[in-house]
Amino acid sequence: xxxxxxFNELTVRQFQEAxxxxxxxxxxxxxxxxxxxxxxxxxxxxxxxxTPAQIGEMVKKLDFLLKPDxxxxxxxxLVLNKTVYSPILKMETINWGQVKTIKxxxxxxxxxxxxxxxxxxxxxxxxxWYGKAVYSAxxxxxxxxxxxxxxxGDVYGTLFFYSNVLEKLSPVIExxxxxxxxxxxxxxxxxxxxxxxNPQILAEAGLKVS
Numbered sequence: 001x002x003x004x005x006x007f008n009e010l011t012v013r014q015f016q017e018a019x020x021x022x023x024x025x026x027x028x029x030x031x032x033x034x035x036x037x038x039x040x041x042x043x044x045x046x047x048x049x050x051t052p053a054q055i056g057e058m059v060k061k062l063d064f065l066l067k068p069d070x071x072x073x074x075x076x077x078l079v080l081n082k083t084v085y086s087p088i089l090k091m092e093t094i095n096w097g098q099v100k101t102i103k104x105x106x107x108x109x110x111x112x113x114x115x116x117x118x119x120x121x122x123x124x125x126x127x128x129w130y131g132k133a134v135y136s137a138x139x140x141x142x143x144x145x146x147x148x149x150x151x152x153g154d155v156y157g158t159l160f161f162y163s164n165v166l167e168k169l170s171p172v173i174e175x176x177x178x179x180x181x182x183x184x185x186x187x188x189x190x191x192x193x194x195x196x197x198n199p200q201i202l203a204e205a206g207l208k209v210s
Contacts, residue, residue, distance in 0.1 A: 008153025019113040074157035080146040086133035
């Protein structure tokens, strides 16, 4: 069973589980065994059936975990569990609820990557019959579950894009939390102006403002 050789090949599920192992497992040998099981989708018993030398060779292939290098250009389409998803990358189409949820989950994600699939569910939508991605919060649970199977290299760029948007939106969000009447629509012209004045930030994610 082959081990992945980069972050791009990890599924969101594997990334979250590997993050949990690295954070909570203190015993070095046990950590390596659990990581190998996680990244090969095998059981602990399967890993332990190998010789120490074989396990050592597999551990050497985990060096990529020490030097993250993830693709920043999001894939336009994902097919997960027979459903086609697409990221929502036009800033003028995101709603206030999405922004607040992404922010809250992003703050939690600083300490726990277990929220990554839920963050992604805020910015991915399944395609309708007309081939368009229309966001709906009602299928958040299903999207969160499906996106666990997405490759990190296909979806990381979407969060990279939104992290830059949220950096600009942060003062607006803080103000809105204090004043419920504030809406994202009132600030969108300023945000769009900022995006057009800073094309290099979006370009890093392979994006542009239309």
